[in-house]
Amino acid sequence: MNAVTFTSSLLSKTHFSNNTFELRYRCPKEFSFIPGQFVTMTFEGNMVRAYSIVAKEEDVLVLLVNTNPGGVASKYFDKVQVGSEINIKGPYGIFTLRQTLLKKVFVATSTGVAPFIPMANSLASSKQELSFSLYFGERYLSDDYVSSVYLKPVLNDPRFKYFRCITRETPENLKPFLKSGQNPLTREGRVTKVVFEEESNFTDTEFYLCGSKDMIIDVKTKLLQKGATKIFIEKYG
Ligand SMILES: Cc1cc2nc3c(=O)[nH]c(=O)nc-3n(C[C@H](O)[C@H](O)[C@H](O)COP(=O)(O)OP(=O)(O)OC[C@H]3O[C@@H](n4cnc5c(N)ncnc54)[C@H](O)[C@@H]3O)c2cc1C
CATH class of the missing domain: 2.40.30.10 (Translation factors)
Structure with a gap:
């Protein structure tokens, strides 16, 4: 349009x-x-x-x-x-999904999650044979408005993994959630760490990064070291 x-x-x-x-x-x-x-x-x-x-x-x-x-x-x-x-x-804007069947990994902090909400919803309704994951940095479990408000229908899609990466919750509060194998998957620490603990195929995956400058520089640098070449970026600040 x-x-x-x-x-x-x-x-x-x-x-x-x-x-x-x-x-x-x-x-x-x-x-x-x-x-x-x-x-x-x-x-x-x-x-x-x-x-x-x-x-x-x-x-x-x-x-x-x-x-x-x-x-x-x-x-x-x-x-x-x-x-x-x-x-x-x-x-x-041209920060849009590449029309391939490669796995798509979305990495966001703060409102950098915004473009990934319609992307995830559109992939869920497309029924294409591809997997997609969202890594979203939050401070507390209660900050997770993304899964409860915007991605509820997508959470049950077996092709989708949603990692909420929590930085400030107490270990006691976090522990019961870390064991769950279902969306939302809860992990302790920043997205800059968790992405590299969870992902293993960096060459045949598209990485989409959105949010603060610091997060993007950090994740992009590590992705390049791992051999990723398909990196797409929308920088907010
Ligand atoms: C393509 C694009 C899409 C955007 N989409 C959104 C969105 O959906 N939601 C949203 O809240 N913002 C979004 N932003 C950022 C937004 O345009 C503004 O910059 C933001 O609202 C702050 O505006 P401001 O006038 O208060 O501060 P500004 O004068 O714009 O910025 C003040 C300082 O904060 C930094 N900064 C701005 N935004 C961020 C951020 N998110 N994280 C860290 N540092 C930041 C700036 O680099 C600057 O140093 C987007 C930016 C771009 C380029």
């Missing part, structure tokens, strides 16, 4: 965890996107920021925003209330 511009009002704002919000905006019914694409918004007249599209349901656009960076957009989203209007443009 060619990019379009529309003025949109905020329909709902839900706080998940650690300054992460789901925002639902009204959008034209005919608006469509390819999983992995983003829209842009303009703040204070000329400050443009990008937001990956989580979903488009009928005439509603779903975005995930983290306000920890603290700049102009973060300040706006911290305060924004239902009914506020903003200009949205899109869709844009």
Whole structure:
């Protein structure tokens, strides 16, 4: 779809965890996107920021925003209330699924998980013979809005593995979950560690990385050392 511009009002704002919000905006019914694409918004007249599209349901656009960076957009989203209007443009971007039957591994921190939600949902509905995994870094077990809100139907797909990589939970809280062999699979530590404990075939796998600069540099460097060549990146900060 060619990019379009529309003025949109905020329909709902839900706080998940650690300054992460789901925002639902009204959008034209005919608006469509390819999983992995983003829209842009303009703040204070000329400050443009990008937001990956989580979903488009009928005439509603779903975005995930983290306000920890603290700049102009973060300040706006911290305060924004239902009914506020903003200009949205899109869709844009080429961070989309390669049309191959190779295994796909998604690695995300914070709202970097946003593009992987529609990607995982589209792979689940495609019935293609390929496996796909998501590694998502979270601090606490209770931060896991991704599996409970967005990926519930995909969790039962035998081709999909969802590793929630938990960094701050106490060992006692974590222990019962570490044993489970079913999605969501719980692991202790950062995605930068867990990916390399779980994955073994680096040459015939596509790796998609999204989120903070530090995570991307770290994971990409290790992937290259392991011989990976199919690495696709969307850097947020
Ligand atoms: C293609 C693309 C898609 C994006 N999609 C999303 C999305 O779905 N959800 C979302 O919350 N953000 C997303 N971002 C980041 C977003 O565009 C803004 O940068 C973010 O909302 C912060 O804006 P700001 O004005 O508050 O701070 P900025 O002035 O943009 O940034 C302040 C500082 O924080 C850093 N920073 C910005 N974002 C992050 C981050 N996520 N993690 C670590 N450091 C960061 C910047 O490099 C800068 O140093 C995306 C960025 C790009 C390029």
